Amino acid sequence: MFYSAGLPFHLARNPHFRGAFSYATNHLLSGYLPHGYNMLRTTLLQREKTNIKRLLIPIRDGWRTKGVSIVSDGWSDSQRRPLINFMAISEGRPMFLKSVDCSGETKDKYFIANLIKEVINEVRHEKVIQMIADNAPNYKAVGQIIESQFSTIVWTPCVVHTLNLALKNICAAKNVENNQLVYKECSWISDIASEVIIIMLKRFKLIKGGLQAMVISDKWANYREDDVVKARRVKDLVLNDLWWDKIDYIFTFTTPIYDTTPIYDMIRACDIDAPCLHLVYDMWDEMIVKVKATIYKHEGLQPTEPSDFSSFYDVVYNILIDRWNKNNTPLHYLAHSLNPRVP
Structure with a gap:
């Protein structure tokens, strides 16, 4: 009970704890006493540790x-x-x-x-x-x-951590041509990890109506608890349709709300217990191609047209390639070459 429930050892000194066991033993198992504090933290603990080590022997042998x-x-x-x-x-x-x-x-x-x-x-x-x-x-x-x-x-x-950092850089870099990214403008979440920010933005979409009702209420107008300037800025963003459009744009290549979600798919594919190192090389190339197609489609450009150029995609591409170069090793090439699915 102590080990599985995570109970502190000093609970054994608690008179109510001991009284409960005394009551039970007096009525059911006369004469029984619970284990004492010293035994729980020494003899029995060592016995449990030995038992766990024994259970781990097959794993270690492998x-x-x-x-x-x-x-x-x-x-x-x-x-x-x-x-x-x-x-x-x-x-x-x-x-x-x-x-x-x-x-x-x-x-x-x-x-x-x-x-x-x-x-x-x-x-x-x-x-x-x-x-x-x-x-x-x-x-x-x-x-x-x-x-x-x-x-x-x-x-x-770590590939997943690398992609999360890349995702944060991509979002932070979305100030190309004065087109600031949504959470770059929201100071209260600017220092949070990228994956948490995406989750928060998804939550914003789900409660959009409630957020807008909140910021137009009289109570919000009298907001003085933290920062009046920030409160006014939040209201302006929540009521700005362009701001919500930017959130939708972020989701097109970061979350599974849409069919085309290359970065999110890449993270999920790598964040599993099954071996995936031999698949990373191809998945990374496919991710970049999908990201380009999504951004170019949003901007009304053709990926195959040499004259069409997206400054935002250029920033995203350089971030992704930079992250790939930092974590890419010969082991990726070897695993890729040994993959029987590769012609």
Whole structure:
């Protein structure tokens, strides 16, 4: 009960908790006493840990023949402590390795590289095929350190995270020819991750009528809690048909509301447990072609016409290619060449 429900060990000291068990034992199982605090945090905990390790033995044994990928990602817990989590994945069977509290530490390339080297050595480097991590600048430097010390390990930036960053850059760059993007103008969500912004915009569409009724009410006119200027700006945007048209335009190549949703489809295709590395090369090319067709159609241009040029597509294309160049490795080419579907 303590381990599955996540109950704190000091609950065993609670007199009401002990009284409940005493009542139950007196009426049903006379003489029974619940486990004490010390036993829960020592003997029984070690026994449960040993049991879990035993259950994980078949997964670990498969690493010798199948190889294993180490996945790392940053996180923050409920107490806002910065954590770096490590997981091992082989044949779609993920296994949590450990979580490191980085409070008070400078997460530079040397610190992160040392953490990763410890994990690789714990797993045994001859079993590790690749290391999957963030594609931030410091992680790129970490990748160079790891590949120099472990020549058999391939450093692979996370494709999904890369596309999310590209998506954010695309949206932020939508100020071509003074055509500002919707959430670039909305200061209250400008610093949120790109995928969350898209979800918020979808929600805006669903409650469009309610938003417009809210901003034209007398209560909104008397808004003074945060910023009067921002409140006025929000009202102007919510009542602006052009603003809503821009949201619709964003959805045409980022979300599944429309038939043509190349960037969203690419993210969903990569964000699965099944192997997909051998498909990334073709999917990326198809995504760029679909993005171009969508943007050109919106602007009334022909993708095959040399004289037709879209400045917005040019920005989007450069962002996508830049992201591809940052995470593209020879492993993608090898997986692509071994794909039997490729002629």
